Amino acid sequence: xxxxxxxxxxxxxxxxxxxxxxxxxxxxxxxxxxxxxxxxxxxxxxxxxxxxxxxxxxxxxxxxxxxxxxxxxxxxxxxxxxxxxxxxxxxxxxxxxxxxxxxxxxxxxxxxxxxxxxxxxxxxxxxxxxxxxxxxxxx
Numbered sequence: 001x002x003x004x005x006x007x008x009x010x011x012x013x014x015x016x017x018x019x020x021x022x023x024x025x026x027x028x029x030x031x032x033x034x035x036x037x038x039x040x041x042x043x044x045x046x047x048x049x050x051x052x053x054x055x056x057x058x059x060x061x062x063x064x065x066x067x068x069x070x071x072x073x074x075x076x077x078x079x080x081x082x083x084x085x086x087x088x089x090x091x092x093x094x095x096x097x098x099x100x101x102x103x104x105x106x107x108x109x110x111x112x113x114x115x116x117x118x119x120x121x122x123x124x125x126x127x128x129x130x131x132x133x134x135x136x137x138x139x
Contacts, residue, residue: 055116
């Protein structure tokens with residue numbers, strides 16, 4: 001039996017929500033593996049903070065960008081001292097990419113490093129409620 005896909009965006013009462021379906025698909029495919037661990041906090045109404053545990057990374061090893069309403073945090077450590085001889089290497093120097101889909105109107109207000117944690121602050125600007133009267137014409 002063949003199953004047909006019936007996403008919520010195909011509901012006849014939800015007009016123009018194809019973009020939302022595309023964002024959900026993109027978020028599902030991001031495939032984050034759980035590294036680095038993170039928290040998402042609500043600081044106040046319309047103010048949020050994402051905190052990533054990035055111990056061992058410096059500011060120069062990290063990049064934060066927004067591409068097509070997607071917050072992307074990348075980390076790649078540079079091992080500059082090749083003369084070191086490890087007897088045990090338990091601290092991984094691995095790269096990562098963690099992404100978050102941002103709703104329309106959500107903006108990054110800042111990012112800072114503190115004690116091995118990367119804090120990214122976000123704010124949401126509430127749009128003005130606009131009521132528009134539509135004139136009905138006859139032919």
